[in-house]
Amino acid sequence: MSGALNDDVLGLIVFKADLQDPASKLTSWNEDDNDPCSWTGVTCSPRTNRVTELNLDGFSLSGKIGRGLLQLQSLQKLSLSKNNFSGSLNPNLSRLESLWTVDLSENNLSDSIPDDFFRQCRSLRTISLANNAFSGEIPPGVGSCSTLAELNISSNRLSGRLPSGLWSLYGLRSLDLSGNSLSGDIPMGISRLYNLRAIDLGGNRLSGGLPDDIGGCSLLKSLDLSENLLAGKLPETLQKLSMCSYLSLGSNSFSGEVPTWIGEMKSLETLNLSSNGFSGQVPDSIGNLQVVKRLDFSRNNFTGSLPESIGICKSLLEVDFSQNSLTGDLPTWIFELGLQSISISGNKMSGSIQIPITTDQALRILDLSSNGFSGGIPVDMGNIHGLQFLNLSWNSLSGSIPASVGELKSLQVLDLNGNRLNGSIPPEIGEAVSLNELNLHKNSLTGGIPTQIGNCSSLTSLILSQNNLTGPIPSTLANLTNLQTIDLSRNKLTGTLPKQLSNLLHLLSFNISHNLFSGDLPAGNFFDTIPPSSISDNPGLCGSLVNRSCPAVLPKPIVLNPNSSSPNPSSNSAFSPGKLRHKKIILSISTLIAIGAAALIMLGVFTITVLNLRVRAAATSQSAAALVLSDGYYSHSPGTEADSGKLVMFSGNDPDFSAGAHAILNKDCELGRGGFGTVYKTILRGGRPVAIKKLTVSSLVKSQEDFEREVKKLGKVRHPNLVTLEGYYWTPSLQLLIYEFVSGGNLYRHLHESSASNSLSWRERFDIILGIARSLAHLHRLNIIHYNLKSSNILIDGSRDAKVGDYGLANLLPMLDRYVLSSKVQSALGYMAPEFACRTVKITEKCDVYGFGVLVLEIITGRRPVEYMEDDVVVLCDVVRGALEEGRVEECVDGRLGGKFPVEEAVPVVKLGLICTSQVPSNRPDMAEVANILQLIRCPLNGPEEELS
Template sequence: MSRLLFFVVGLLLFVSSPLTLCLSQDGLFLQQVKRSLSDPTHSLSNWNERDATPCNWTGIGCDHVTLRVTSVDLSSFQLAGSFPIFLCRLPSLIFLSLPYNSIGSSLTPNISSCQSLQYLDLAQNLLVGPIPDTLSQIPSLRHLNLSSNNFSGGIPASFGEFRRLETLNLAANLLNGSIPTSLGNISSLKELLLALNSLSQSPLPSELGNLTNLEVLWLARCDLVGQIPATIGRLTRLINLDLSSNGLTGSIPWSITGMKSIVQIELYGNSLSGVLPSGMSNLTKLLRLDVSMNNFTGTIPDDLCGLPLESLNVNDNRFEGSLSESITRSANLSELKLFNNILSGPLPSQLGKNSPLRILDVSYNGFSGEIPSHLCENGALEDLILMVNSFSGKIPESLGNCQSLSRVRLKHNKLSGTVPERLWGLPHVSLLELEDNSLSGDISTMISGAHNLSQLMISSNLFSGLIPEEIGSLGNLVEFSGSNNRLTGLPGSLVKLSGLTTLDLSDNELSGEIPVGIQAWKKLNELNLANNRLYGEIPSEIGGLQVLNYLDLSGNLFSGKIPLELQNLKLNLLNLSNNRLTGSLPPFYANENYRSSFVGNPGLCGDLPDLCPRIGGRKGRADFWVLGLIFGLAAVVLVVGVVWFYWKYQTFMKNKKGIAMSKWRSFHKLSFSAIEILDCLREDSVIGSGASGKVYKVVLSNGDVAAVKKLCGGTKKVDGTVDSEKDEFKAEVETLGRIRHKNIVRLWCCYDTGDCKLLVYEYMPNGSLGDVLRGSKGGLLDWPTRYNIALDAAEGLSYLHHDCVPPIVHRDVKSNNILLDGEFRARVADFGVAKAVATVSKGEEAMSVIAGSCGYIAPEYAYTLNVNEKSDIYSFGVVILELVTGRLPTDPEFGERDLVKWVCTTLDQKGVDYVIDGNLDSKYKKEIGKVLDIGLMCTAILPISRPPMRKVVKLLQEVVAEKKTKTAKKDGMFSPYYYEEASEQGGKEEIAADEKEMEREISA
């Protein structure tokens, strides 16, 4: 008995001893996985060796009976390293998900040893090399997602051996070759996503028609060519068909009308032709059809117009004919976009009566007749865009009651009559564009109710009467263009519009004086009051409008002297001609470059010959010619003497300094010489230095201050020449020498000295944004200042991307390349690596070094080595995050993450309060949050998801105005792999505002 008791006690002691608490075999394998990976966020910190099983570890799931590991989900853990092959030693593992990490290197063929896997997701990592063809040897695999990596080579033909695979997602890689015909053998396949690969201009295999269980087919931007095979009609279970942005030709096969389950068809951006097939009424579930940017002809089929559409988008094609009345039978029609076609005839008179029409865009067509009166029958219409057509008659009175309207664009039609009085004052309208019609009547006093109005554009009409005082209550108004009308009176309330950037009231019948108090127009960039009947003196306060770069007061009755304060302005255009001005010219403008700015003022004298009227008869003329001849000869002698002296002096300076000026090119009127610049380049005036040279602060004899960048040295090429600084110099000169914008730093002149090259800029007293954010002046950057900096920089980049021809990509946007003037207004600088889009798109750029700076480089650069406008937008998004957080783009605190990933992680885990810079006043939290959202939009992983800079500017402007961002968004209801292009679709209406930008923006 005692022996039995001793045995039981010993057994209990053994069971309770530490030796029995050893980790299971699955846990030991997972410990090997943990050791093989870098875990900067310590997400795997609870993977503890003292546990008996790993079933309670983060990301681990087990069978509740056997306690064997069945699932590993380490999504978005910031893990780095090679693929952990030890995971394949878990015999019961059926679910493996590692997306949104930094798993790198190639994927070993041994991955086929994961024999139990049913779900494998390695998306959004850094995997390279070919896709292992051994993956098809995993017998039970149902879901395979390798998207958004850097896989190269072809799609393995062995994938046709899958027998249970339902999802195959290889989108956004570097795959080439053709689509294997063997994929048509995977009868179980439901989703096939190969988009965003360059498949070497391969055709669409007809064998894909064998995939009768397929629900999603996403092959956008795959360089597909040839015709759409007729066999595609066999895909009767297909919900989403997206073949957009390829090189497909021919017509849409008639068999497509047999796809009874189809919900959306995306065929835009191809070279398809012919007519839309009849029989589309068979597609009873179709909600979205987009066949834009093709070459279709003919008319819209009547049976298509009877479908229960939610969104019909056939824009940018070559349809001809009239729009059928039967389209009004659509009870769910929400968006109708037909812009940029050759459609004609009237719009259906009942359009909008039986459906909640939200967006109507038929711009850039040949539509005629009257605007239907039922467009806002259901009170949902937000965007009404009918510009560049031949609509006639009056604007319907019913639109004045449409409280939901946000944008009204009716320019370039044949509309007449008065504008409905209530339309002037709709509370949510942000853009009212009525230009180039024959509209008449007054601007209604009800405009005071348009609290959200930011752009009022009514030029080239027959509007008359006084501009109402109530216009001064529009605190969000940014642009007022009312030129070429019959308006009278310039209301004093205009000076209340402190956010105004453009005021163009030229070619009207305005009389009176310029209102007192215009110094409030701190943001005014353009002031055009030409060809009116304004009188009095030109206010000296105009000289205090520091961002003004366009001033035209010509063709009026202004008198008195020209204010000397105008010399403070940095104008691209000045026109004071044809007035009654007297006195002398301001010294800065007393030169030949500004002659045309002052002609037609009989009492105005200066140093310009013929500017003043001649006095006397023939004798006076003879004396004038004699004097002119004498002075001409004297001038020749003087010039020869000066040239000789200058040559001698240059020789002397070359011997003294070792520098000989060979080229001197100016882009603005200069009041200093090359010699003066050279004399000031001393080491005690250096204010910055970089890899390519130094930057000097130069105080000139006239009191002006310049910043001089000295480019010296360079990198030796194969032939022994030194070339890099030459390329940087050339890029900077070619870029800045031809552009003018208030938010782009001004290049005054450049000098090529042989050994060194000099670039002379306007001096920015507050240095770069990066230095200020992280320097002693950081406390001066309150939120309103930071917001203005973001908006200024955005407008500068928008000018480069959208207004330059060809567009310019900066390629090195960062806070250190955003300079601040004395009032902390921002200018984009440093164009040493800038490129025209036309050059980059032609492949002329063979980059051997990274274009951009650490922390600002867009993620796609890792696998495309291609920098475009979307790369600039990503970098600008990082700048926004710097302004919001006050943090560096890279910081040891982030570990292996950068600022973008840190912000995203912190927002998810702790909230917005832990992201916003603690130095910012909490009363701006709402505005800061909105700007933060814009920054995150700009830093989206997929380039296509980033809004164009023109849209970014609009979003930033709407922050202060507390506007609701209303863009045309797709539902995204069909598949998590359907990448929405809200920025592209929502931006199409913006594109229509500028014809030259339309096609480029859609394909951006």
């Protein structure tokens, strides 16, 4: 084997030695091979057999990028993206004389970027360090790497000013520094980059104005400066960018009028000026942009009417002029250009909505909400067959809802709330089979809720509140199994509630307040925990929730003719006045005799019941008294076990409990109550406190043999993040579980009842999350499912570490499907996995994973899993998921932290929590995987993850 080949094999084997390869992607890398050319991810020169390319993208590798790669003297392309590499960047990589491309994006590399990496580069043309954790400033020596054509350091933690050396990279064609914290002005000199095609500085904190020489980059095709602090007016030199097709200046503080010369940038396909301070009218010269596809002028201060000249832009697909102060009528081009998306919400436009008969079918989104449009909803709206989103809310529209809405087979959102619509809801609404959301709130609609609405099987939100609807709730509503929100409040609806509504397993909010409903509520699922405000002001409703008993349903009385021997009820003699009077007297006496007999029977039953209760209470008190005698607890004795009970301590020590002031069932020593029982504190003779749980499910607990087998199994469980079960006490009518005492209270109090000054820090919250994950992983390895995970069952010790309690108690019950799935055990509805509601699905460890995910979000945000508002129910998972989709995850973190948390940890932890709360159990990770992921998130710089204890 030649020395040259040996260098490549040796270098790659040394490189592999620093890695962890959980997916075994590098098993083909064998140090005994003559060359590495057949190895996975390796490409060699067919002429020299030297390694020219190493591509390990997405191999799930972790560890450090070691010195072994420096042996690959013929390496031209190094691509290690989408892995978990950590540590710092080796500056000597750039010294490889043949190296053209380095792609280390989407890893966990950190520290500052070494200046030498750029100063000693030999031949590098493409560098991508995007989506890592690099910090500090961009090295001033970046301008020394004169061969660079592409530089991407986006989505890191870089700060400081832009180095002027950037404008010395004369061969640069693409520069992406977006998603950092760079600040200060954009320095002059950018015009020297005459080869520049694309520059993205978005998502930083750059300030000042655009440099006047920006127009010197005559080959520039894409310019993105959005989401900065840039201000002032647009420099005239921008119009020289005649080849620019993408210009995004959104979310800055630019002001003044949009200059008419904007129409000279005739190559523009996307023009985004949103969320600035632009004022004046939208310039007519926009019509000169013949190839423009997307115009976004939203959230500015534009006035006047929309220019008709935009109708010349035949390539236009999307327009957004929302949140301005535009006036006038809808221009004719709105429905004539074949647009895919139109948003003009939040303006002052007026007039009627006119849709030409020959409407192009391309329109998908139409949002004209919050304006002053009047007249009716056009019947021809039904011709826009591809429409998916229609929002005409908060206008002054009148008339009826046209039946043609049923022709919109692709419509997913129909929002007409806040208008003056009248008439009935057309039954054709049931033909819009793709509807997800229907909002007709605050109109003047009459008639009933059409039964055909039950055909909209995808419906998740139905809001018909504040109308004049009458009649009952159609039973077909129970067919809509995806419904999450129903608001029928403030109408004139009558009748009883269909019992089938309890089958809506995804229901989160059901508001029928201020109507004329009667009868009892449906039983089960959501209706077991419905807020009273959601059913208020319905005089005919009855049941415990409204403190009004429902009338008993009595059987019809049987009328007999005492003077007739014939069973024929048609005999005339039976209805003579004299005989009828005589019959009434006889029935009254019979009734009195029956009532008297029933009273005697009831008195006897009551007397026997009282005597039995006294006997049981005496036995129970004797059993409990054995636990608080001055001589200590009762020890196991075969002769007396049946009378006094059985006490077992797993440690083998004598059961020497103190007989001081702390009697174990003393209410003054009560620590809390849960689904399985009440917990008290008591003291051992040596002064050590313990917690004792008195089970309140005695009537459901298994036999003594089964009970002891399950409890002893739990008594063997040991983990630093689990509350230790130290013993138990058994009688047929009283069961006690003896636990270690944890002094710091439960997690619920720390999250929801503590002041900002005493709030958990970010590090403490992360440690608690990791501790819970490790404890659940340990339980699952022992085939123990917790079943009842919630913040009140997580205790915090003196070191503010988590200790999970109440694990495995559901196994003490013989009928898991009847009791564990009830709201008594799963008292915090927000933690329940969706499959709990389905009796045909097997409950697995993935239910614990779901509850853990909710706990993660609760710990990070400081908010409860479900919050009941006056007119709404807020589900934490949905709020956080929505914030993630909108890029606002940081806003969800508990405000009591005062912004003192690492974003690079918070965001991945939130994402992990949401993954754990996936609706599909198979999409949730195992708890062992979760614990490993958390360790990687917290310690990206360490080597192998520490082993789970």
